[in-house]
Amino acid sequence: MDPSLKIVIVDENPVRAAILADGLREAGFTQVLRLDETANLLAHIYTIDPDVILIDLENPSRDVLEQMFQVSRAVKRPIAMFVDQSDSASIQASVDAGVSAYIVNGLHKERVKHILDLCVSRFYAFSRLQNELEKTKTALEERKVIDRAKGILMKVKNIPEEDAYALLRKTAMNENRKIAEVAQSVVTAAELLR
């Protein structure tokens, strides 16, 4: 590992970029920069003159980076993507995770392997976080529907809250459905009958 490597992260998702930047800093890299603006991307990159560029695969600006491979007077140092025929496993891993890396030509692959591994794991960590957030949101929504269904049952059948919940649960078990689904049916039916 080489802490002096200058690393640029191009990611329009600020949360994911922050997670990745933190990971790299924790790993000891001191020069980590984030670029979230895609306008004049190449000009920014040439100014920064990085050793490694990390970009998410959902970013259309990947094609802009391809221009760096071209022999041109604008390019100070040709940059190569961190892939070659001998390393299909790491390509597969990075594509699965949704991240891609470019390195300065001549920089030894082993020196940046650690960075790519870190990227892959941080990108996965981000998707896990996102999934959990989704789950939490769904759980909250379900809670709200169940509460409304309980209220309706309590009023219509004149029963206490505990019994209303037990009724929802029993119906769900009998019909092999989720409680939230039964609750949603109750709410919908109540709206129709109103």
Added chain:
Amino acid sequence: MSEDRLRIGFIPLCDAAALIVAVDRGFTAAEGLDVELVREVSWSNVRDKLNIGIFDAAHLLAPVAIASSLGLGHVKVPIIAPLALGVNGNAITVSPPLHAALAAAADGDILDPLVSARALARVAAQRKAKGEDPLTFGMTFPFSSHNYGLRFWMAAGGVNPDEDVRLVVLPPPYMVESLANKQVDAFCVGAPWNSVAVDLGIGFILHFGSEILQRATEKLLAVRSRWAHENAETLARLVRAHRRAAAFVEDTANRDEVTAILASPNRIGVESEVVRRSLDGRIKIAPDGTVRSSGRYLLVGRKSADRPDDVQAAWLYAQMVRWGQAPLSAEMLAAAKAVFRPDLFDAALDGGKPDLAGEPIDRIGAFAGPPFEAADIAGYLAAWQARAKR
């Protein structure tokens, strides 16, 4: 017939028409193929996912397939194309100020590409003399017909595309925005993005690609050479489905249905009327509503546009050599030509002889310069160099 599952990547552009219609109108299903279309955001993604086998096939820029097979700029993975997804379809769009500057500098009608290219040379020289930044042109990829078309046009008028102007890569969906906020003065891109810029009143379509080159292969249905060997029968079914879809797209009786399929949100995702203009070749070229028609704007299946033609492969390779992307060698020329596989196209479905009646004799039909000669690329390029020095 066994059910084969295939995953095919595409970029939302009108020239993916045959692919999208083949799948969404059931031509692939009729061949026993279960195809999942995956919309991508960059050509780099399409290329990489095809190369490593995440995609079985892809809608790919023709020069990218050649570059991949020759190992230019990236990993070397042999790619072949048993079918071409389109001929032509691009246009050069310029900002209103550049349009006015070209008209003022022109020594004739700027509808003539030679006149407009010479006007561009004058405008570029004026800017240089005044110490202003060079004009910036957006194009979609270093290995693209857009890059080569722009360079061909500029060079014919005496513009050195590497010195007198700036060429930058921009993803197609960012083109219009970049023209609007003046990051670029012009761009060359495929349909429907030129029309979108005109509709917004921020661009004039200066030339259709077909006015620069009458016949230019744009995208290919690309597969890995190895995959083609191992799945020959599946590939033949895929080609049959595409040839039928291409004919379906070209039948004007189907136009409403085809534009609706292409315009849907998970495919190209624009107004169907904009897609229709490209297919009809009736293009609004100026914000005031002026329309120009061309029977060659985008060819999907007409004039044997779907049959891969190795003259086109040779022409694209010649452009790579001309602009310093590749060295000139007989081996590389042969390898480039071998990417285009008319034999696989013909074997999949008997469609008689290629229909090239009325097509340019050199099968390229450039507006300037000597006729293209695939057997003598060195001589062809030398003729251009001599012109540039004159």
